Amino acid sequence: MQFNRLKMSSRTQSLLGMLKRKTGLTPNILGRFAICLSLKDPSIPNSDEYDEKGSEIHPSVLFGEHEKMFMALMIKRLQHDRLDPKLYLHKQLRAHLNRGAIALWPRINDLSDFYELVKEERKT
Helix, strand or coil, X not given: CCCCCEECCHHHHHHHHHHHHHHCCCHHHHHHHXXXXXXXXXXXXXXXXXXXXXXXXXXXXXXXXXXXXXXXXXXXXXXXXXXXXXXXXHHHHHHHHHHHHHHHHHHCCCHHHHXXXXXXXXHC
């Protein structure tokens, strides 16, 4: 199993672009955090809620040197959700990226908010 290129929703592309302007962080870094926020949510995201009209991102860009770690996180989550990783890896990764970006957006106004969010998430 491996990750495929991800086509994010147009909304996610827009949100990550605006977050980049607010924080200076690149969309791949923001995307990693968004995925983690979504993975923390116990509900299963619905991949059909998100269009595929945004930009495409390659896993090596999105995850960098952490691709294996994100693969392990996704497989563990899919197993927890009783979803076959061979069938659902790509769809659920897209859903987690999109859902996480939407959850991240209202919490970040500048880089200091991101720093505070990281501290807050470490406590939980």
